[in-house]
Amino acid sequence: MAKNDGLILKMENITKTFPGVVALDNVSIDLRKGEVLGILGENGAGKSTLIKILAGNYIKDSGSTYIDGVKKEFKSPAEAMASGIRVIYQELNTLDNLTVAENIFVGEQITTTPFKIINWKEINSKAKELLQHLGANLDPNIIMEDLTISDKQVVEITKAISKKATILVMDEPTAALSEGETQSLFKLIRRLKESGVSVIYISHRLKEIFEITDRVTVLRDGKKIATVDTLRTDNDELITMMVGRNIKDMYPKRELPIGEVIMEVNNLVAEGVKDVSFNLKKGEILGIFGLLGSGRTHLVRTLFGVNSVKKGEIKVNGKKITIRHPKQAKDNNIGLVPLDRKADGLALFLGVKENITLANIEDLGNGFLIKKQVEREKARNWISNLNIKTPGIDTVVSSVSGGNQQKVVLARWLESGSKIIILNEPTRGIDVGTKIEIYRIMRDLCEDGSSIIMVSSELPEVLSIADRILVMSKGRITSEFSRKEANEEELLQSACI
Amino acid sequence: MADNPVPSSLKRERKFYLSNTLILFIVLIVMVLLFSFTSKSFHSVYNLVSMLSNLSFIGIVAAVLTIVMIAGEIDFSIGGNIGLTSCVAAFLLDRGINGWLVILICLIMGLAIGVFNGFLVTNVGVNSIIATIGTMSIWRGLAFTLTDGKSILAINPVIDYLGRGTVFKIPFPVILFAIVFGVCYLVMDHSKWGRKVYATGVNPMAAYLSGINVKKVKFVSFIFCGMAAALGGLILTSLTAVGMPQHGMGLELTIISAIVLGGTALGGGKGKILGTLVGILILSVLYNGLTMLNVYYYYVQIAQGAVLVAVVSTYEIRQKKRY
Numbered sequence: 001m002a003k004n005d006g007l008i009l010k011m012e013n014i015t016k017t018f019p020g021v022v023a024l025d026n027v028s029i030d031l032r033k034g035e036v037l038g039i040l041g042e043n044g045a046g047k048s049t050l051i052k053i054l055a056g057n058y059i060k061d062s063g064s065t066y067i068d069g070v071k072k073e074f075k076s077p078a079e080a081m082a083s084g085i086r087v088i089y090q091e092l093n094t095l096d097n098l099t100v101a102e103n104i105f106v107g108e109q110i111t112t113t114p115f116k117i118i119n120w121k122e123i124n125s126k127a128k129e130l131l132q133h134l135g136a137n138l139d140p141n142i143i144m145e146d147l148t149i150s151d152k153q154v155v156e157i158t159k160a161i162s163k164k165a166t167i168l169v170m171d172e173p174t175a176a177l178s179e180g181e182t183q184s185l186f187k188l189i190r191r192l193k194e195s196g197v198s199v200i201y202i203s204h205r206l207k208e209i210f211e212i213t214d215r216v217t218v219l220r221d222g223k224k225i226a227t228v229d230t231l232r233t234d235n236d237e238l239i240t241m242m243v244g245r246n247i248k249d250m251y252p253k254r255e256l257p258i259g260e261v262i263m264e265v266n267n268l269v270a271e272g273v274k275d276v277s278f279n280l281k282k283g284e285i286l287g288i289f290g291l292l293g294s295g296r297t298h299l300v301r302t303l304f305g306v307n308s309v310k311k312g313e314i315k316v317n318g319k320k321i322t323i324r325h326p327k328q329a330k331d332n333n334i335g336l337v338p339l340d341r342k343a344d345g346l347a348l349f350l351g352v353k354e355n356i357t358l359a360n361i362e363d364l365g366n367g368f369l370i371k372k373q374v375e376r377e378k379a380r381n382w383i384s385n386l387n388i389k390t391p392g393i394d395t396v397v398s399s400v401s402g403g404n405q406q407k408v409v410l411a412r413w414l415e416s417g418s419k420i421i422i423l424n425e426p427t428r429g430i431d432v433g434t435k436i437e438i439y440r441i442m443r444d445l446c447e448d449g450s451s452i453i454m455v456s457s458e459l460p461e462v463l464s465i466a467d468r469i470l471v472m473s474k475g476r477i478t479s480e481f482s483r484k485e486a487n488e489e490e491l492l493q494s495a496c497i
Numbered sequence: 498m499a500d501n502p503v504p505s506s507l508k509r510e511r512k513f514y515l516s517n518t519l520i521l522f523i524v525l526i527v528m529v530l531l532f533s534f535t536s537k538s539f540h541s542v543y544n545l546v547s548m549l550s551n552l553s554f555i556g557i558v559a560a561v562l563t564i565v566m567i568a569g570e571i572d573f574s575i576g577g578n579i580g581l582t583s584c585v586a587a588f589l590l591d592r593g594i595n596g597w598l599v600i601l602i603c604l605i606m607g608l609a610i611g612v613f614n615g616f617l618v619t620n621v622g623v624n625s626i627i628a629t630i631g632t633m634s635i636w637r638g639l640a641f642t643l644t645d646g647k648s649i650l651a652i653n654p655v656i657d658y659l660g661r662g663t664v665f666k667i668p669f670p671v672i673l674f675a676i677v678f679g680v681c682y683l684v685m686d687h688s689k690w691g692r693k694v695y696a697t698g699v700n701p702m703a704a705y706l707s708g709i710n711v712k713k714v715k716f717v718s719f720i721f722c723g724m725a726a727a728l729g730g731l732i733l734t735s736l737t738a739v740g741m742p743q744h745g746m747g748l749e750l751t752i753i754s755a756i757v758l759g760g761t762a763l764g765g766g767k768g769k770i771l772g773t774l775v776g777i778l779i780l781s782v783l784y785n786g787l788t789m790l791n792v793y794y795y796y797v798q799i800a801q802g803a804v805l806v807a808v809v810s811t812y813e814i815r816q817k818k819r820y
Contacts, residue, residue: 330708344706347699349766358696359707361689369687
């Protein structure tokens with residue numbers, strides 16, 4: 001039975017669970033024709049899951065979806081696209097080895113009869129037309145690989161529009177854009193609004209929500225908190241809805257003694273690292289802030305032995321060390337919780353206990369055999385110490401939530417006896433509750449004499465947790481701030497030099 | 498909240514795995530019973546002994562190849578290795594070299610073959626499928642070159658015992674198989690190095706970042722595989738009393754089928770030595786049983802292929818892949 005209430009999209013009581021976790025709990029949202037609806041929420045709130053259900057990637061457990069009043073069940077992305085839904089993902093889904101025009105018209109070659117030969121001239125000119133219609137001046141013949149992320153995004157949007165998208169979903173579109181590029185994107189979104197396209201704009205950046213959305217729905221821990229008119233709300237109200245508690249409680253207080261220098265890096269030169277020098281003191285949390293491409297991950301890789309040192313030295317406890325392989329880093333009691341925990345941090349098909357003991361297999365028994373009892377005890381120890389939520393120690397680690405997976409990787413390095421722990425974006429993609437736990441764990445570790453290097457692009461996090469902050473840009477350290485001196489503007493300025 | 502969580506079918510992976518081996522065992526027992534009832538010669542002692550001896554030399558290679566596959570690689574050159582080993586052994590015996598020395602030399606050659614394969618894959622970085630298909634031809638070609646395409650008789654008390662000797666009426670190859678299988682099981686299921694192999698196969702990057710020397714793990718597994726294939730070649734030479742460059746031709750496919758049947762995935766990281774045992778048993782019993790029933794040989798080939806496809810299909814269907 002078709003309902004006619006002027007809504008182009010209505011999702012009612014959507015519930016989706018995964019093993020061990022309720023990703024969405026009776027969430028309802030609606031989208032009016034021609035509006036920009038923001039979906040706001042912390043990492044892990046359920047935004048991605050909701051969108052993947054809308055896009056046909058995931059199948060919901062219960063609830064209904066109505067497109068323009070008609071109830072629809074999408075069993076695949078193709079079905080969702082046929083109903084006018086297009087999603088521009090944060091990572092983009094471009095075919096980088098093809099041209100702009102080929103990307104726009106993929107799946108729909110324009111051919112000339114009688115031989116069904118592809119008419120490139122027509123494809124290119126149509127592509128140019130569509131691009132210009134959206135205010136972009138791109139050459140349709142350029143290979144996608146050579147474009148900036150901002151331009152790639154424009155191509156994706158053009159592709160969506162050419163396929164008559166009526167509902168355009170943009171998932172964290174500005175993560176990799178500069179301020180200027182963000183403004184161009186907003187101009188484009190306004191143009192789309194005018195031509196009748198309805199937009200769902202997912203973000204965790206308040207500034208953008210206020211700039212571009214008409215209404216905003218806030219999600220938290222899988223539940224919908226509220227939907228409000230953007231004009232009628234403010235920062236404080238949105239933050240309270242997003243976080244659910246006073247934000248000042250998020251970051252535990254630290255007044256801990258900081259000891260002597262435990263690690264010295266002098267004039268380090270390596271791939272992506274132009275000339276870096278810094279110290280790390282015992283018991284300190286050293287934050288490294290920088291934007292995409294600043295060289296932070298390159299620095300991390302060099303410190304951990306993945307990339308080779310071209311010039312300069314690394315000293316631990318006063319002694320110069322050579323690290324050419326992660327094993328050597330490990331032997332010097334350095335540990336790494338990598339940026340992409342799924343791809344680089346976890347053996348997804350192995351259990352929680354195997355992942356915890358992965359860096360310290362040698363200690364699982366005296367000879368060449370593993371004593372299962374020893375392994376079980378070690379696993380249980382860390383599971384309780386770090387409060388890792390898992391159905392059991394043998395549970396396959398892929399079915400444990402992101403925050404707990406992160407704890408597993410951290411437990412691995414603690415088990416291996418690391419005293420210097422490098423964390424690359426430690427709370428990325430993690431729910432608020434676990435984030436706070438991880439901050440507390442970090443503080444406790446420092447109290448016990450460990451030292452932490454935390455690479456992060458989340459300003460509130462860096463400003464509240466780190467004792468000292470180094471800012472990186474283009475492979476160099478541009479400035480250093482103590483926690484008291486640091487503030488958002490100066491950090492960002494330093495990061496853009 | 499899980500970010501990009503994995504569908505629930507994957508959580509059942511561990512439970513699913515155990516019940517899989519169980520199903521395989523049941524299939525095996527049913528087959529053995531069926532054949533025993535329909536063919537008098539199937540369960541004759543002579544037949545069982547000969548079937549076990551045959552499957553033992555295959556099983557030795559399969560058990561160790563399973564380790565290579567769990568590490569995420571593969572070795573197609575085992576067949577060529579067997580052929581070359583058999584020819585070298587017969588060649589040396591023909592020139593009067595001592596049987597024990599011949600065994601030693603062949604095992605060292607197997608080690609060298611493993612080193613070469615390992616070097617190509619881990620040091621040079623050639624994909625193991627391509628590398629070992631290439632070396633497969635090299636070893637096979639060397640075998641043909643050595644014997645000029647002919648076969649050489651291989652009769653020697655020491656070598657004869659390898660394939661046809663018995664210990665308390667149990668064929669010696671079966672004893673060897675039990676030892677090799679037992680060691681492989683111990684290593685993969687209970688040892689530190691075995692854990693490193695699993696880690697390497699499941700996620701080489703995560704293993705590397707945890708301080709595991711992934712290249713070394715793979716290299717060593719290739720060496721073990723080379724030596725196992727050489728041992729298999731020696732046993733086969735003994736069983737047939739002849740060194741032939743054709744020995745072991747096509748065996749790589751049978752062995753890999755048995756391993757995959759047993760639940761080891763081609764991608765690495767998943768697999769159990771026990772599974773390989775059952776896989777080998779199923780394929781051997783099938784081959785032997787149908788032969789005893791005088792089934793036309795080519796139908797037997799079809800049957801073996803069909804069983805492989807059917808069983809692996811059940812694994813894949815249970816995974817419920819969406820694309």
